Amino acid sequence: MPHDAPSTDNARTAWAALEPVHILVYFAPEAQARYSAIGLEDRATNYFAARSAAMGAVGPGTVAATFYNFNPAAVRSVIPRAWSTASPETVLEARNDAVDQALRRILGDGAVASEAVQEAAELARTAALAAADLPHGRPLFAGHAGLEWPGDPHMVLWHAATLLREFRGDGHIAALIDAGVSPLDALVTHAATGAIKLSFLRKSRGWSREDMDAGVRGAVERGLVSVDEEGTLSLTDAGRTLRSALEERTDALSVAPYAAIGATGCARLAELAESVAEPLKAEGILPGARKG
Structure with missing residues (x-):
């Protein structure tokens, strides 16, 4: 090795x-x-x-x-x-x-x-x-x-x-x-990074509009995302911290084979x-x- x-x-x-x-x-x-x-x-x-x-x-x-x-x-x-x-x-x-x-x-x-x-x-x-x-x-x-x-x-x-x-x-x-992140939490916070459209994630993952709207409301209530008057999602400070921690943990769990x-x-x-x-x-x- x-x-x-x-x-x-x-x-x-x-x-x-x-x-x-x-x-x-x-x-x-x-x-x-x-x-x-x-x-x-x-x-x-x-x-x-x-x-x-x-x-x-x-x-x-x-x-x-x-x-x-x-x-x-x-x-x-x-x-x-x-x-x-x-x-x-x-x-x-x-x-x-x-x-x-x-x-x-x-x-x-x-x-x-x-x-x-x-x-x-x-x-x-x-x-x-x-x-x-x-x-x-x-x-x-x-x-x-x-x-x-x-x-x-x-x-x-x-x-x-x-x-x-x-x-x-x-x-x-x-x-x-x-981290207690549900499937819809994962999709909503991903879209809120601006890297991908929520509409694409909803359709490609098979969720209804009602399901995804409920997911957005839940993420807003938990302080992970915010939604402006035009419906654009953004990560809050808490959301950015969560996403960063998830990526760091994923990296840590994935490094072993590369040794x-x-x-x-x-x-x-x-x-x-x-x-x-x-x-x-x-x-x-x-x-x-x-x-x-």
Whole structure:
């Protein structure tokens, strides 16, 4: 194990650089086409089924619990019906095929086998394997950690990015629960940072307007957010303190796997992952990305 222990900032930088590699699966046209081919037609079904399939044919309660800020009613509209259309094994195969096709198309066959991708894959895999020794209380991560590793370097990189993302995600949920932050609190305070629109979060997470309005009122009553005359949300001092504490706690709960590659490895992984992510962002399909 490297002697240069990584800081939470080192680990966060590496994770952030890997994030576009993982989330490609949710936006690439290859994914929608591949899921449609196995009978999963709509995006909600694709998302809930594909992300939870690593845990097996679980019920809606398990999916809603591990996804946290999605409306349980939206999950119930999809799960377990999706499993009668396609088994978890079939969904996972479709998911991997879609990622393989998308990465090959965007990066090119030469780039997916490049030394840079191979080096990034090995670094990310080393950290992900270290995470696999720490599955306790991380059910969604543990499901993905139990899957077989792919063989091609670009797919190793994607799978490792997925594991590290779900490891961090499970830790973030633990931080939310410990801080007494409900699913709607999490969404409302996120929107109040100005980073994303509340309307997008409401629709993408399956909540009704009435549900979200109630969530805003609750956050206002607890002094976490304020709302101006035009309906714009802003974090209060208490809200900013809460969000900052949540991020710090999430970082602290996510750093352990990166000790396997050290601070130097984190910096190198971030550098390599950013070079891989650049053409993915240029494709214009990831959140916040635009072609040109």
